[in-house]
Amino acid sequence: MALLNVNDLNAYYGKSHILQGVNMTIDEGEIISLLGRNGVGRSTTCKSIMGEVPPKGSITFRGKEIAGLAPHQIAQSGIGYVPENRDVFPGLTVKQNLNLGVKPGQGASRWSEEDFFELFPNLRERQDVDAAALSGGEQQMLTMARTLMGDPDVVMIDEPTEGLSPQMCQRVADLLEEIARRKIAILLVEQKLTIAMKISTRVYVMGHGQIVYEGTPDELMSNDEIRQEWLEV
């Protein structure tokens, strides 16, 4: 049984039909990249799974229907989401931001603050600083770490490397690998093929609100037609 199963997912913003029957599955510990050009509905897919945009269709997590639940209930069932806007909480310190990632009533977690401080010494140094004062890269690390503090079984990460320096992109890639090592499934929304191809076990390509291709990274790299039609600008 798949960990997360999305079946005929439709979503609307007002009258515009954004997702038009998305199907995908994610297994325990899998790293899936969701690729595609801007505006094809990749972020909306994440938001619908999270319940932030009302979903039509079926989404099951560990066999239980979650479509129609409130976002906090979906998060509590074990799905984590790092949106692309890097919403750190201003006015709270780095440490306090991390602490808010811990869910109410949460038991033992696979992650501790110390894990992230080791991966990103910058966060350790700046743990008592207002999170709003961090650089873009540090904020990205913080929002990823904050979601992981809640110990999700699958984490959806939207464009984590957007606008980051190559050095910071490498840090993001390191964290993604660490997540995978801990057998946590990842749904990675990315534009940059390099990172996605390197770490993914499977890729989905989206176009016009639907999944238009599914395969392994190697299969996608050898399929020029799909890349040209749906990915390359």
Place this chain on the structure above:
Amino acid sequence: MDWGFITVTLLDGLARGLYYFLVSAGLTLIFSMMGVLNFAHASFFMLGGYFAYIIAQEWGLTFWIALPAVPLIVGAIGMVVERFGLRHVHKFGHVAELIFTFGLAFLLQEFVKLVFGQDTKPYAVPEVLQGTLFTVGDQPFGSYRAFMILVSISIFIGLYLLLTRTRVGMIIQAALTHPNTVSNLGHNVPLIFMAVFGVGTALAALAGVIALPTDALQPGSAARLGPIIFVIIVVGGLGSLNGALVASMIIGILTTMFDASQLSVFSVMEAVANMLGIEWSLLERPTYELRRLMIGDLIMMSTKQVGALFPYLLMVLILIFRPQGLLGKRES
């Protein structure tokens, strides 16, 4: 200079400013949450007064029972309003929410008229707190004002510690600015909002319990306070608690000073001229001319009459010169 008068007026102004803050703190928190002004907020202040009057005077259970019980009762009413009213109206947008709170304010006012009538209720300061605590010069400072200051300050310290030192407080702070992100982390944001609304209305009710004995408890109590509270949160900066505190103090203290002073605008002008070393006789002609004009009556008025204009004038000036308010953040 009468230092006794100035000291006591400042203390009275502090008492007034602090209870303004009790009401405006809740309103500004609720504004951060909803994104619209809650026009019914002052109605909960008035309800606080009426409930306290029933408990303390009609049922004879004393003020000391009413003091903790009324905020709990009105806070619960506030939560019901949020859960079964506002939360549904929210789906239809800000305009619908605004009109809902407008309607609620009128509904509560009419309800109070129906149940209690139009007249002013004899809701009085408890006997122990009647009288004078101390005098400065020959100016008495009432025990009850001191009590108001004490209660308000304790509440703020509690609220401040809750918001900044506890995890719940931090979740509230984060949820006010980033509700979606906080939901995505597994926190029940609708529940948090209901609680914030409840606490906001409870604070307004507490202000009603402690302030209305010094004022008049009547169906118009809400309509009298409401505009001042709006002025305060606009001047302080919408959504800013610190701004609400500063603006509450400015308006509380200055309006108290205007009310207490026996001066007229004319005499103030004379005093200012003297202070600046301007020969008054030079101004006699222009002021005489002024008095002949339409605004002539204005300078003969007492500062108490003219002072009523002050909060609104301040708001208009703030909106022109610093639209985000004293401590507010400019909307991006």
